[in-house]
Amino acid sequence: MSTPESAYVVPVRRMSANGWATLVVFLPPALAIFTLFVALPMTEAAWYGFYNWNGYGQPEKFIGLKNYQLLTGNATFLRSLVNNGLIIAVSLLVQLPLALGIAMMVAGRIVGAAWFRMIFFLPYILADVAAGLIWRFMFDGGYGLSSLVTGALGIAPYYLLADKTWAFSAVLIVILWKYFGFHMMLYVAGLQSIDKSLLEAAEMDGATAFQRFWHITLPLLGPMIRLSIFFSVVGALQLFDVIVPLTGGGPFETTNTMVSFLYYFGITRMRVGFGSAVGVVLFIICVTFAFGYRRIFMRDD
Amino acid sequence: MTESNPIAPPLVATHESSGRKPSPLAGLALLAALIVIAGAVLVPIVATALNGFKQLGDLQSHPFSLPETWVWRNYWNILASVRYWQVLGNSLLIALLTVALTLALSSMAAFAFAHLKFFGDRFLLSYLQLGLLFPLATAILPLFIKIRDLGLLDSYWGVVLPQVAFSLAMGVLLLRNAFRQLPAELLDAAMMDGCGYFRYFFFITLPLSGPILSTVAIISFVSSWNGYLLPLVVFNSESRYPWTLGLMAYQGQYSTSWQLVLAFITLTILPAILMFLLAQRYIVAGLTAGAVKG
Numbered sequence: 001m002s003t004p005e006s007a008y009v010v011p012v013r014r015m016s017a018n019g020w021a022t023l024v025v026f027l028p029p030a031l032a033i034f035t036l037f038v039a040l041p042m043t044e045a046a047w048y049g050f051y052n053w054n055g056y057g058q059p060e061k062f063i064g065l066k067n068y069q070l071l072t073g074n075a076t077f078l079r080s081l082v083n084n085g086l087i088i089a090v091s092l093l094v095q096l097p098l099a100l101g102i103a104m105m106v107a108g109r110i111v112g113a114a115w116f117r118m119i120f121f122l123p124y125i126l127a128d129v130a131a132g133l134i135w136r137f138m139f140d141g142g143y144g145l146s147s148l149v150t151g152a153l154g155i156a157p158y159y160l161l162a163d164k165t166w167a168f169s170a171v172l173i174v175i176l177w178k179y180f181g182f183h184m185m186l187y188v189a190g191l192q193s194i195d196k197s198l199l200e201a202a203e204m205d206g207a208t209a210f211q212r213f214w215h216i217t218l219p220l221l222g223p224m225i226r227l228s229i230f231f232s233v234v235g236a237l238q239l240f241d242v243i244v245p246l247t248g249g250g251p252f253e254t255t256n257t258m259v260s261f262l263y264y265f266g267i268t269r270m271r272v273g274f275g276s277a278v279g280v281v282l283f284i285i286c287v288t289f290a291f292g293y294r295r296i297f298m299r300d301d
Numbered sequence: 302m303t304e305s306n307p308i309a310p311p312l313v314a315t316h317e318s319s320g321r322k323p324s325p326l327a328g329l330a331l332l333a334a335l336i337v338i339a340g341a342v343l344v345p346i347v348a349t350a351l352n353g354f355k356q357l358g359d360l361q362s363h364p365f366s367l368p369e370t371w372v373w374r375n376y377w378n379i380l381a382s383v384r385y386w387q388v389l390g391n392s393l394l395i396a397l398l399t400v401a402l403t404l405a406l407s408s409m410a411a412f413a414f415a416h417l418k419f420f421g422d423r424f425l426l427s428y429l430q431l432g433l434l435f436p437l438a439t440a441i442l443p444l445f446i447k448i449r450d451l452g453l454l455d456s457y458w459g460v461v462l463p464q465v466a467f468s469l470a471m472g473v474l475l476l477r478n479a480f481r482q483l484p485a486e487l488l489d490a491a492m493m494d495g496c497g498y499f500r501y502f503f504f505i506t507l508p509l510s511g512p513i514l515s516t517v518a519i520i521s522f523v524s525s526w527n528g529y530l531l532p533l534v535v536f537n538s539e540s541r542y543p544w545t546l547g548l549m550a551y552q553g554q555y556s557t558s559w560q561l562v563l564a565f566i567t568l569t570i571l572p573a574i575l576m577f578l579l580a581q582r583y584i585v586a587g588l589t590a591g592a593v594k595g
Contacts, residue, residue: 015417015418015419018497018498018499019416019417019498021498021499022412022413022417022497022498022499022502023413023417023419025409025499026409026410026412026413026502027409027410027413027425029405029406029409029410030406030407030409030410030429030469030473031410031425031428031429033406033462033465033466033469034428034429034432034466034469034470036447036462036466037444037447037462037463037465037466037467038431038432038440038463038466038467038469038470039428039431040443040447041440041443041444041447042435042439042440042443044440044443044446044447045439045440045442045443048442048443055445055446055449102335102338105331105334105335106335110328110331110332110335111332112332112335116335116339117585118581118585119339119342119343120338120339120342121581121585122342122343122346122574122577123342123346124588125523125573125574125577125584125588126346126527126570126573126574127526127527127529127545127570127573128527128529129527129529129545129548129549130545130548130566130569130570133548133549133552133562133566134345134346134349134563134566135345137348137349137352137559137562137563138345138348140559142361143360143361143364143559144348144364145344145364145365147361147364148364148365177342177345181342182588182589182592185585185588185589186589186592186593189589189593224593227592227593231592234436237436238436238438240438240529240530241527241529241530241545244529244549245549245552259436259438259530262438262441262442263441263530263533266442267441267442267445267534272442272443272446275441275442276442276443279438279439279440279441279442279443280439282435282436282438282439283435283439283440286434286435286436286439287434287435290433290434290435291434
């Protein structure tokens with residue numbers, strides 16, 4: 001393994017011997033670890049993606065783009081793409097307005113505001129695995145919340161997690177429950193930094209509450225909203241931990257995300273080439289989004 | 302705006318309290334709405350903790366009420382078991398090693414990028430920043446092969462080192478920005494007095510960077526403590542499982558006894574909840590400020 005810095009570290013511009021020594025001691029460890037465990041695996045994923053390989057020996061069966069062809073024709077993978085899209089849609093259309101609304105409620109001086117903020121943030125610090133299991137109980141038709149509802153209505157127990165049409169909505173509810181507090185906290189920070197004299201001036205000029213919100217608060221929250229959207233999308237793309245305890249991808253493979261697809265169909269079956277191809281697709285989506293979004297929407301932030 | 306602490310009562314009154322006072326009725330309605338939402342958020346957690354005290358039959362007939370009889374044994378048996386303390390101990394060890402290495406490696410690299418000009422510095426910095434663009438999951442299979450080939454499968458280092466590697470981009474970015482904001486006169490004066498970079502780093506930069514170092518520490522600790530995919534791929538022996546894997550293993554073993562699983566969940570999320578209650582200011586500020594500055 002070679003660290004790339006040796007090729008680039010040429011002292012120029014008032015680099016003292018002391019500075020040089022510092023550089024040689026301080027930089028290589030981080031670069032080495034990063035190269036070994038982040039950069040190389042990513043490059044290797046691109047390479048393995050062209051092979052049919054079970055992970056033992058060397059990848060030898062070169063199959064070109066076959067893995068990618070398999071993916072485009074794989075109904076489960078396409079469903080997982082749709083599911084990732086659904087998470088993004090719910091994050092942006094439901095979670096974001098909800099988080100913003102609640103942030104406006106708790107940013108002010110209402111009694112117990114600090115307590116409410118803390119409660120709303122609490123699910124965010126729990127591990128996804130624990131959150132997934134807690135909600136598996138809640139949705140269990142024989143026990144949790146749904147048993148309470150069906151019991152009250154006097155109808156047969158309903159197992160949401162076994163309903164192939166609606167099971168994914170359970171995943172969406174868990175995500176909403178777990179992550180809205182984080183976005184709310186971003187908006188609270190944004191709201192608290194708004195200069196209140198602007199709002200007072202607007203009020204004196206006769207602006208209604210809605211006008212003040214629409215023309216002053218919302219534009220000034222722009223950077224936070226863009227940030228919140230960014231985290232929603234990036235988080236949605238890599239979602240995995242919630243799926244395993246909640247549904248395990250079922251019923252009938254209807255609740256997979258790209259990463260859980262990669263896990264169940266690549267890793268557990270040791271289809272290294274196929275799984276790597278999934279990783280590459282995910283990588284391309286993530287990088288395209290991150291670059292594109294930053295270039296278009298976050299240039300000034 | 303990153304300086305404001307979202308949990309603390311705002312020093313500057315926000316627009317809700319600007320202008321004329323809202324009517325008491327509106328305030329009451331607002332409070333009621335907040336209480337309802339808070340209830341909805343807390344119900345799953347409280348139900349989990351309470352149901353851990355029940356017998357299965359009681360749990361089945363009354364999932365959202367207090368236990369008929371408090372079955373403390375569910376909790377005591379877990380607390381008296383080796384596996385509970387073992388999974389927490391493993392998680393703690395992995396998280397502490399991850400935090401220590403992340404802080405050490407990223408602060409050194411960030412210092413070099415902040416103060417030293419050398420050929421290729423911008424290139425190397427953007428190279429490291431690539432780590433911010435994609436999640437660990439994208440490279441998990443080749444990473445597994447790499448960890449296996451290095452002989453690190455089923456070892457703590459097999460989880461710690463990749464976690465550090467994936468935290469470096471965030472750490473270097475946050476720390477470099479903070480180090481550059483320290484007054485340049487400090488460095489000039491120190492150099493004038495014959496203080497080298499090493500001593501400047503250890504005696505000036507690090508002591509002056511407590512808050513940002515704790516931000517990086519909190520982010521990497523939380524993500525390591527809650528981590529699931531990487532340990533899932535690396536560990537085989539249950540004796541090395543962190544609590545996230547231990548929880549799933551326990552659920553697999555006792556899947557027909559929800560009351561035991563719920564008690565186990567409660568006890569394993571307890572450390573995180575206690576830490577959060579004790580240090581919520583720092584944790585919230587760390588997790589949100591890290592996001593904002595990153």
